Every structure is written in C-alpha cells, then in structure tokens.
Amino acid sequence: MVNVKISNVTKSFGRNVVLKGINLEIPSGKFFAILGPSGSGKTTLLRIIAGFEIPDKGNVFFDGKDVTDKPPYKRKVALVPQNWALWPHMTVFENVAFGLKVMKLPRSEIRQRVNEVLDLLGLKGLEGRYPHQLSGGQQQRVALARALVVKPKLLLLDEPLSNLDAVLRIKLRGELKRIQRELGLTAIYVTHDQEEALALADELAVINEGVVVETGEPREIFIMPKRLFTAKFIGRTSSARGKVVEVSGKEALVQIGKLRIRAINHGLKEGDECVVVFKSELAKVRPREGYVKVTGILTLSMYLGPKVEVRLKPEGSEEEISFYVSERETPQIGSTYSVHLPIEAIHAFPLE
Missing domain, CATH: 2.40.50.140 (Nucleic acid-binding proteins)
Known part of the structure; x- marks a missing residue:
C-alpha cells in the first residue's frame, strides 16, 4: 500500500494544455476513482502517476518521497491498460509470468506466484491457452493477473472494463473491488463511466478540461455536489x-x-x-x-x-x-x- 500525493502537476502536448495544476491526495489502501468525460486528462494523469509521462511542472510523491523523475519499474506500480495489451504469441501462463521473468526470479517462485494469482482470479486450467482462445472477460482477468503477480504497491487501472458487454462489466467490477480489498492495495481507477466510479470507489475525483472540479466520497458527490459541472455530470x-x-x-x-x-x-x-x-x-x-x-x-x-x-x-x-x-x-x-x-x-x- 502507498499514499499518493500529486502536487501542482501541469502537462502539455504542444500547445494543448492537458493538465492544469492538478492537486490530489490518494490515501493508502483506498480504491480511488478519477472520473471525467473523454479528453479531460484522466489517462495522462494516470500515466504521470505510473511514470510513463513526466509532468512539465509539479511533483508526484509516494509515501512522502518524490518519485517524479523515477521510471515505472522503480515505483513498484502496475498498470492495467484499456486494451489489456496481452502478448498474442504467449500463453496465459507466459503472459502473467512475464514481469517476474524480467525481475529474474527463480523458476519455482515464478510458478508459485503465477499459480496463486491465477487461482485468485478464477483462471486455473487456462494456463496453456493463448489470448485469442479466451473470452473478453478472461482476457481482462489475465491482464489483471499480470499486474497483480508482481505484488505492486500501487495498482493503476485505465478503463479496463470498457471493452466488455454490460452484464460482464457489472460482474467484473464486483470482482475488482473484492480483490482490491483482499489484497489491501491502493488502487487508482480511471473511467468516464459514473456508475462504475460510484460503485467501486471509496473516494473519487471529478476532473474536467485538465482541472479537478471536486473530490469526495461517492454518496457525497452524488447527493450534495458543490459545483454545477459535477451536479450535471453525475447520475x-x-x-x-x-x-x-x-x-x-x-x-x-x-x-x-x-x-x-x-x-x-x-x-x-x-x-x-x-x-x-x-x-x-x-x-x-x-x-x-x-x-x-x-x-x-x-x-x-x-x-x-x-x-x-x-x-x-x-x-x-x-x-x-x-x-x-x-x-x-x-x-x-x-x-x-x-x-x-x-x-x-x-x-x-x-x-x-
């Protein structure tokens, strides 16, 4: 678990200012959602937290330590992208084990940790299959297993359910919440789906046009919004x-x-x-x-x-x-x- 603090983060791509002085604090062990319309800067913010983008201004702190210039592998974070990004030529086992092999762990430990996470996510028996032989829900679980197997301090999820049908999305978001609680992870979940954010989050931030509009607990944000944008956007x-x-x-x-x-x-x-x-x-x-x-x-x-x-x-x-x-x-x-x-x-x- 890790406490994340984002301090005055600004990011531009050319003349397009994507993030405008973002300030946020994500408490340790919480499921935190970043909610906003398409193009609001959600994914850019997540990539800055992960270390795949460097802010033009501002800093990112993990447990009070400045990690702004640290690469992703030194931050001990795991990112589940929107498209899952599974290796098509690798089996389920090989996809999940990939990060552990990069870490050069012993084969016995790799097998043990992969088997544990496959069991946790209901993927036992699918170790030898390739991504094209899996359903959408199974592929999403494999992407999550690959992220969890490295035992990250922080789990980052970029709209991981958006490619699934409505029934499966409802089922899997419940599983995501259960797994986050069981493992005690700090999780940051980016989505434009307000129902998803309200269902999953302990706390959430509403972001629009690169600015944090409002933060709070889901019920508070829904029932007593403080800003017009939030009131119109939520529900x-x-x-x-x-x-x-x-x-x-x-x-x-x-x-x-x-x-x-x-x-x-x-x-x-x-x-x-x-x-x-x-x-x-x-x-x-x-x-x-x-x-x-x-x-x-x-x-x-x-x-x-x-x-x-x-x-x-x-x-x-x-x-x-x-x-x-x-x-x-x-x-x-x-x-x-x-x-x-x-x-x-x-x-x-x-x-x-």
Missing part, C-alpha cells in the same frame, strides 16, 4: 434555467416559468438567474412527506423496462425537464403530470 440529470424568488437558509425558492420549487442553494441571492439541476432518477410518482412537487405538461413518455422516462414542460416555460419513474403504464401525452423529489435531488447553481 441521470436534467436541468432548466430559472430565477431565485426567495432565499431561506440553505434553500432557494426558484421560479421556472410559472412553476415555483424549492432547491438546495449554491451561493445564490434573491433575483439571481440560475440553473436548476434535478437528479431525475430519484423522482417518485406518488407524493411523499417533505418531497418537492414538480408539475408540467407531459411532452414525452418512453418505456425503458424498469423505468419510464417522462418529460415535463412547466407552464410558461419552453424548457423540458426529464425524469425517470417506476410506472407500470406510460401516461398520456399532453396531460398535466407531476413527479416528486427529495429536496436533496434539486440543486440551484449560478449561471456559468
């Missing part, structure tokens, strides 16, 4: 512009068309124009005590299996707000329709 959300009518403590009364609703206030005062972000998947059809009622004309209703997506246009507004509700039947288009949300699912932010 199934919908948003609409409004105007603050009244401020009371931590809440604001916001008007959208003729609709007035309460929302968590993020630095607004009376009369301010704002953006209201709704955590759409937390909507309920039936009223509940303390919930906020949102009413409008139903403009769209789509059956999605366990949920129905409904879009409402509040009276006097041209904006549609989407919600996901557990309805047995899709309601009538053009009718007046209401949903109910907890106040924590509605956030009002200043315009950016």
Whole structure:
C-alpha cells in the first residue's frame, strides 16, 4: 500500500494544455476513482502517476518521497491498460509470468506466484491457452493477473472494463473491488463511466478540461455536489434555467416559468438567474412527506423496462425537464403530470 500525493502537476502536448495544476491526495489502501468525460486528462494523469509521462511542472510523491523523475519499474506500480495489451504469441501462463521473468526470479517462485494469482482470479486450467482462445472477460482477468503477480504497491487501472458487454462489466467490477480489498492495495481507477466510479470507489475525483472540479466520497458527490459541472455530470440529470424568488437558509425558492420549487442553494441571492439541476432518477410518482412537487405538461413518455422516462414542460416555460419513474403504464401525452423529489435531488447553481 502507498499514499499518493500529486502536487501542482501541469502537462502539455504542444500547445494543448492537458493538465492544469492538478492537486490530489490518494490515501493508502483506498480504491480511488478519477472520473471525467473523454479528453479531460484522466489517462495522462494516470500515466504521470505510473511514470510513463513526466509532468512539465509539479511533483508526484509516494509515501512522502518524490518519485517524479523515477521510471515505472522503480515505483513498484502496475498498470492495467484499456486494451489489456496481452502478448498474442504467449500463453496465459507466459503472459502473467512475464514481469517476474524480467525481475529474474527463480523458476519455482515464478510458478508459485503465477499459480496463486491465477487461482485468485478464477483462471486455473487456462494456463496453456493463448489470448485469442479466451473470452473478453478472461482476457481482462489475465491482464489483471499480470499486474497483480508482481505484488505492486500501487495498482493503476485505465478503463479496463470498457471493452466488455454490460452484464460482464457489472460482474467484473464486483470482482475488482473484492480483490482490491483482499489484497489491501491502493488502487487508482480511471473511467468516464459514473456508475462504475460510484460503485467501486471509496473516494473519487471529478476532473474536467485538465482541472479537478471536486473530490469526495461517492454518496457525497452524488447527493450534495458543490459545483454545477459535477451536479450535471453525475447520475441521470436534467436541468432548466430559472430565477431565485426567495432565499431561506440553505434553500432557494426558484421560479421556472410559472412553476415555483424549492432547491438546495449554491451561493445564490434573491433575483439571481440560475440553473436548476434535478437528479431525475430519484423522482417518485406518488407524493411523499417533505418531497418537492414538480408539475408540467407531459411532452414525452418512453418505456425503458424498469423505468419510464417522462418529460415535463412547466407552464410558461419552453424548457423540458426529464425524469425517470417506476410506472407500470406510460401516461398520456399532453396531460398535466407531476413527479416528486427529495429536496436533496434539486440543486440551484449560478449561471456559468
């Protein structure tokens, strides 16, 4: 296990500034996710932590020691890339053993450690197969086994599940979490998939355009985002512009068309124009005590299996707000329709 500190890291490729003064601390033994849209700088940051890229400015510390200029093999890190990068001409055993052979360990120890990690990942019996003879899930496990067998201080994962189908991704992310806990590793997981980040991470950082937008525990980030970008990016959300009518403590009364609703206030005062972000998947059809009622004309209703997506246009507004509700039947288009949300699912932010 290792504590990782990233201090004021900046990185450019030509005129393209990819990272802009990144500051992060990843506690020892935690599963830490770096979440952001494509092109936000996630993979570049991971490669700097691994030692495959050197920052233009700033430093990387492992347990308080500056490792910025150290090559990857001196950092005792293991990286699982997005494409898994298995050697096609090597068997499963040879792929997993490769790093140990580079370390020039005795054959008996190599065999023992490879067998242990294959057993841990459910790959026993596949030692003699080649990558093209394996399923996608098995190839992903081999890539993970190759990383774990060298007993790294730090495990780095760059969207390792992105090439798998949805069912397998859900299964394997549970296995990743289990293995990280069993081995007590510090793990850093880069992804653009917010559900994956929320499911796996003990803590996470949201990054956008080379800047850390927000850090915190998954539930905190989801329920009480501090920034507009985070509120809109995390979870199934919908948003609409409004105007603050009244401020009371931590809440604001916001008007959208003729609709007035309460929302968590993020630095607004009376009369301010704002953006209201709704955590759409937390909507309920039936009223509940303390919930906020949102009413409008139903403009769209789509059956999605366990949920129905409904879009409402509040009276006097041209904006549609989407919600996901557990309805047995899709309601009538053009009718007046209401949903109910907890106040924590509605956030009002200043315009950016």
